[in-house]
Amino acid sequence: MQLTNTLLLLSTAASSVMGITHVVKVGLNSALTYTPNSLTAAVGDKVEFDFLNANHSVVQAPFTTPCVPSPGGFFSGFHPGGPGKAIDTFTIDIKTTDVIWFYCAQAKHCQSGMVGVINVVAGSNKTLDAFTAAAKLAPNNVVPPTGPVGGVLGQIAPAANGTGGGAATGTGGAKPTSTAPIVSNGAVGTVSASQAGGLFSLLLVAGLLL
Ligand SMILES: *[C@@H]1O[C@H](CO)[C@@H](O)[C@H](O)[C@H]1NC(C)=O
Numbered sequence: 001m002q003l004t005n006t007l008l009l010l011s012t013a014a015s016s017v018m019g020i021t022h023v024v025k026v027g028l029n030s031a032l033t034y035t036p037n038s039l040t041a042a043v044g045d046k047v048e049f050d051f052l053n054a055n056h057s058v059v060q061a062p063f064t065t066p067c068v069p070s071p072g073g074f075f076s077g078f079h080p081g082g083p084g085k086a087i088d089t090f091t092i093d094i095k096t097t098d099v100i101w102f103y104c105a106q107a108k109h110c111q112s113g114m115v116g117v118i119n120v121v122a123g124s125n126k127t128l129d130a131f132t133a134a135a136k137l138a139p140n141n142v143v144p145p146t147g148p149v150g151g152v153l154g155q156i157a158p159a160a161n162g163t164g165g166g167a168a169t170g171t172g173g174a175k176p177t178s179t180a181p182i183v184s185n186g187a188v189g190t191v192s193a194s195q196a197g198g199l200f201s202l203l204l205v206a207g208l209l210l
């Protein structure tokens, strides 16, 4: 097999198998927001919620009931954060291309617009604006009975000024290099050390094949 063909095959395999980690900052600049509040993630990717301050959560919800948990959906638990405090993280695996809606179950945060979406369907009328509008009208903000569930908890070091690593990009959610044990991968997201290790193994295999 030719070198270029082999490398092409391997890079295709690597990108489809390993995925990237998208970062969503929770409560950035003390706002009741997820940043970004809409993102696209492929199957095999991860989405990491970083709890920067206040006492927020992230809960999966059906589109039709914005502030009520999806049966079998994820719930991070509540994560108080603040200046100088290690940042709790909650990371979910993206296992389908189905749209994933989420909200914060604290007080009336959901009603106040603390909602977001992964893989919204282009052209559908099930938009983030529609979800946010419905959330505003929701009678209750429901805390799931058990959690954390459906994801993995972690912690990262705080930024020196307690903002969790500075301004958000608004689009990509790139990770701050100062605090992240993760290699930056530009605007699209990040590749973790273990994923980089996987790529290294693949390249080793490539070396054996060539
Ligand atoms: C965070 O919020 C939850 C739910 O409202 C509450 O049970 C918990 O005591 C809060 N934690 C702190 C440290 O305020």
Ligand SMILES: *[C@@H]1O[C@H](CO)[C@@H](O)[C@H](O)[C@H]1NC(C)=O
Pocket (backbone or CB within 6 Å): 125, 126, 127, 130
């Ligand atoms: C989307 O369109 C369908 C079909 O017209 C309608 O029944 C539904 O209520 C709409 N949903 C929203 C959120 O606008």
Ligand SMILES: *[C@@H]1O[C@H](CO)[C@@H](O)[C@H](O)[C@H]1NC(C)=O
Pocket (backbone or CB within 6 Å): 159, 161, 162, 163, 165, 166, 167
């Ligand atoms: C906090 O530090 C980050 C990284 O140096 C910087 O981008 C951000 O603007 C700072 N935020 C404040 C409020 O000083």
Ligand SMILES: [Cu+2]
Pocket (backbone or CB within 6 Å): 032, 055, 056, 057, 104, 105, 106, 109, 114
């Ligand atoms: Cu909140």
